[in-house]
Amino acid sequence: MPTYRGNRGNLLQHWVLAELLGCLREQGIRKLCFVDAHSMSPTPVRSAKAATDQTAPEFDLVRSRLADGRSAYERAWLALSQALPSEYPSSAAFVQHFCGNNAQLLLCEADRGTAEHIQRWLSRREGDAASVELHRGDWRERFRRPIPAEVDAYYISFDPNMYDRHDVRSPRPENMYSSDVTIVADATRQLPTVPIIVQLSTYSVNGANSQSDVYDDLVPRFTELNLSATLVRADNSMMSFIFSRGLTLASDLESRFQSWLA
Ligand SMILES: C[S@@+](CC[C@H](N)C(=O)[O-])C[C@H]1O[C@@H](n2cnc3c(N)ncnc32)[C@H](O)[C@@H]1O
Secondary structure, eight states: OOEEOOSHHHHHHHHHHHHHHHHHHHTTOOSEEEEESSOOOSSOEEOGGGGGOTTHHHHHHHHHTGGGOOSHHHHHHHHHHHHSOOSSOOHHHHHHHHHGGGEEEEEEEOOHHHHHHHHHHHHTOOSOGGGEEEEESOHHHHHTSOOOOSOSEEEEEEOOSOEESSOOSSOOTTSEEHHHHHHHHHHHHTSOSSOEEEEEEEOOOTTTOOHHHHHHHHHHHHHTTTOEEEEEESSSSOEEEEEEESSOOOSOHHHHHHHHHO
């Protein structure tokens, strides 16, 4: 059964997504291509490892109060928790909720059982089957082929276990490395000149990957592509980078996330 942890990082990932989808809507984006390199099941169950997670109580508190939540994220989570039903709906499920059939989905999922769950969810989706693609395998393979064109904007999401700025001898497919950014950059260069958001999250500073070192490593790689950078830190280890072009995004996401969580 596909699982989720239920921690502060999970809140960060989807709170940021919901806020940015709101920005896209306000800026008149209709047809969005949502690309998730790390997709997950829309209906995962809580991992047994959650008990060891220090920030699990925060996650549980937010989840227990969804009915009183005022953010777009909490309202969407509540609706999806009843409709799917799901304790922790995936990013793709949030996109579907906010954008409906205006969203084109390109979902990569390396785990075979999880991909089956995604396929079952997609087959229940109404609308044009051509607007959905499930890549059953490593996102790196799929990013070497063309990404759908004829959309108003892209939202490309990377949710690895961590970003490791060192190219190690035995890379873990679930992590991202500096060499992976080259694959992302090459794919981004092929996209039409429409607005783009790239959300890239990392949850660990282990292995000499302090937040400032990772910032110094990643940001120039994306500014080279004419994307500007915003950072949303959840704490001293978990953070989401938002790289974007052609859009005006709020610069206070980090302080708003932290006050929302407080
Ligand atoms: C943390 S979950 C992603 C959650 C997702 N971003 C969301 O919020 O809906 C990571 C998922 O990525 C998948 N995954 C890990 N490494 C991958 C890879 N190299 N390519 C594609 N999928 C991968 C895992 O099987 C897992 O389902």
